[in-house]
Amino acid sequence: MQSDLFDNDSPVLSLPMQDACVEYIPRFLGGELADSSLQTLVSELAWRQDHIKMFGKTVKIPRLQAWYGDKEAIYTYSGLTMKPLAWTPCLLELKQMCEQAASAKFNGVLANLYRNEQDSMGWHADDEPELGERPVIASLTLGEARDFDFKHKITGEKHRVRLAHGSLLIMSEETQKYWFHAISKRTKTLGLRVNLTFRFIHQLENTVIRSHL
Ligand SMILES: O=C(O)CCC(=O)C(=O)O
Numbered sequence: 408m409q410s411d412l413f414d415n416d417s418p419v420l421s422l423p424m425q426d427a428c429v430e431y432i433p434r435f436l437g438g439e440l441a442d443s444s445l446q447t448l449v450s451e452l453a454w455r456q457d458h459i460k461m462f463g464k465t466v467k468i469p470r471l472q473a474w475y476g477d478k479e480a481i482y483t484y485s486g487l488t489m490k491p492l493a494w495t496p497c498l499l500e501l502k503q504m505c506e507q508a509a510s511a512k513f514n515g516v517l518a519n520l521y522r523n524e525q526d527s528m529g530w531h532a533d534d535e536p537e538l539g540e541r542p543v544i545a546s547l548t549l550g551e552a553r554d555f556d557f558k559h560k561i562t563g564e565k566h567r568v569r570l571a572h573g574s575l576l577i578m579s580e581e582t583q584k585y586w587f588h589a590i591s592k593r594t595k596t597l598g599l600r601v602n603l604t605f606r607f608i609h610q611l612e613n614t615v616i617r618s619h620l
């Protein structure tokens with residue numbers, strides 16, 4: 408008999424990627440919790456249309472976003488410095504579940520709202536200095552499934568995983584050092600998707616002091 412990870416209740420799939428540790432849990436949240444969390448987050452979070460500067464021009468980021476977390480978790484992302492809003496009960500509940508699954512502590516979450524197939528996130532690695540050397544990032548998907556693409560920074564090797572409603576993707580170890588990731592625009596009509604990426608933001612001053620000891 409074939410042993411199939413998909414037959415289990417809550418399987419953890421390890422993606423076969425070199426220089427990385429990526430785990431995918433397709434049915435991390437039960438259907439009801441996934442549906443109610445999606446509704447709550449869409450209506451309760453303070454979604455913003457942020458802008459970034461590219462080649463001297465100010466352009467709209469192709470999605471809405473919001474940053475929540477502990478007071479000290481100030482995050483600079485694509486030149487934007489974001490002060491955290493206070494955790495909501497829904498975000499706190501999801502954070503605790505993700506911490507358990509990832510065996511890690513998080514003090515902030517970047518919430519992304521993809522309104523339709525036109526919204527996207529370009530190739531990048533979550534390698535900002537305040538995330539530390541080998542960050543653990545837990546990425547929860549609610550709503551429309553989207554393709555999540557990986558590209559190796561040196562070999563160009565590619566992998567794709569379709570992130571389903573209620574799924575969790577955990578990236579750790581050297582993943583951010585060796586791989587970019589992206590959510591591309593699509594031509595086919597797609598509905599709304601919320602993505603939460605839980606992170607741990609280190610205090611940079613402390614990191615510098617420690618490195619001198
Ligand atoms: O929406 C996603 O699945 C990707 C989000 C992401 O890569 C990020 O927030 O850094």
Ligand SMILES: [Fe+2]
Pocket residue numbers: 531532533588
């Ligand atoms: Fe990312």
